[in-house]
Amino acid sequence: xxxxxVVKKIFANFENSNDGVIRQGITKSDHELLDPxxxxxxxxxxxxxxxxxHPHRGFESxxxxxEGGLIHQDFNGNKGTVHEGDVLWTTAGRGIIHxxxxxxxxxxxxxxxxxxxxxxxxxxxANVEISSSEMPVAYEEGVEVKVIAGVSMGVQSxxxxxxxxxxxxxxxxxxxxxxQTIPETWTAFAYVLxxxxxxxxxxxxxxxxxxxxxxxxxxxxxxxxxxxxxRLLRFLLIAGEPIGESVVQHGPFVMNTQAEIDRTIWDxxxxxxxxxxxx
Numbered sequence: 628x629x630x631x632x633v634v635k636k637i638f639a640n641f642e643n644s645n646d647g648v649i650r651q652g653i654t655k656s657d658h659e660l661l662d663p664x665x666x667x668x669x670x671x672x673x674x675x676x677x678x679x680x681h682p683h684r685g686f687e688s689x690x691x692x693x694e695g696g697l698i699h700q701d702f703n704g705n706k707g708t709v710h711e712g713d714v715l716w717t718t719a720g721r722g723i724i725h726x727x728x729x730x731x732x733x734x735x736x737x738x739x740x741x742x743x744x745x746x747x748x749x750x751x752x753a754n755v756e757i758s759s760s761e762m763p764v765a766y767e768e769g770v771e772v773k774v775i776a777g778v779s780m781g782v783q784s785x786x787x788x789x790x791x792x793x794x795x796x797x798x799x800x801x802x803x804x805x806x807q808t809i810p811e812t813w814t815a816f817a818y819v820l821x822x823x824x825x826x827x828x829x830x831x832x833x834x835x836x837x838x839x840x841x842x843x844x845x846x847x848x849x850x851x852x853x854x855x856x857x858r859l860l861r862f863l864l865i866a867g868e869p870i871g872e873s874v875v876q877h878g879p880f881v882m883n884t885q886a887e888i889d890r891t892i893w894d895x896x897x898x899x900x901x902x903x904x905x906x
Contacts, residue, residue: 631846633828647672652840662869666740670698677728683719685748687741695734701725714757722901723752755792769803792867799860800819811847815866820859826852837846
């Protein structure tokens with residue numbers, strides 16, 4: 628096996644807004660390096676904050692709740708609540724307008740944006756709620772892996788992803804390690820949720836603090852060590868097959884060209900071509 632080394636670390640600084648507190652791990656400058664991933668944001672939101680009606684087009688969002696819950700609703704009549712450990716998988720496709728509002732006093736989660744290839748950007752929108760109880764868990768000594776998408780240690784997630792990805796929530800006990808196989812041509816990164824003594828890539832690397840995104844280079848295996856004697860290490864390991872197309876992002880829209888972005892803004896403002904239910 629060829630172990631992937633760390634090529635970049637990005638600390639996700641927090642920003643306060645009227646909606647809540649946001650830590651942005653992936654930005655526009657990272658699109659080429661992290662294809663097919665467009666955005667990763669860790670959020671904390673409490674009433675009266677929240678993410679009120681807003682549009683999307685051209686990608687899929689994966690909302691993973693770490694604490695509390697979110698009440699979601701879209702203009703196609705879909706609505707529901709995702710709780711701690713649950714996932715809301717939203718295909719924006721040709722267009723969707725939805726809201727995500729806090730259910731409890733404290734609500735913490737992450738949202739990953741996964742690009743769609745040009746051939747799928749104008750598909751019909753969809754929402755899939757995945758409860759924590761539906762997600763398989765893999766175990767080995769000192770290691771627990773919730774398999775949200777993809778496969779780990781022979782345990783396969785039952786959920787189909789249009790863009791092939793792996794999404795793992797991994798907990799390492801003190802002084803434990805894990806070596807996760809990833810297709811060699813895929814992009815891969817980790818995001819540290821808890822613990823400040825995780826070592827990624829090689830055992831002699833510097834430890835990485837919480838809220839840091841760790842980008843890996845090429846190889847077919849990711850190695851991680853928890854060097855703490857007493858504290859758990861929890862991180863997300865995310866990987867995906869690159870699409871290899873140009874990416875133009877304008878706020879909540881992700882397309883291939885500026886002309887497509889201009890058309891999307893026109894469609895949204897005029898309630899057409901996917902945004903007929905905007906009003």
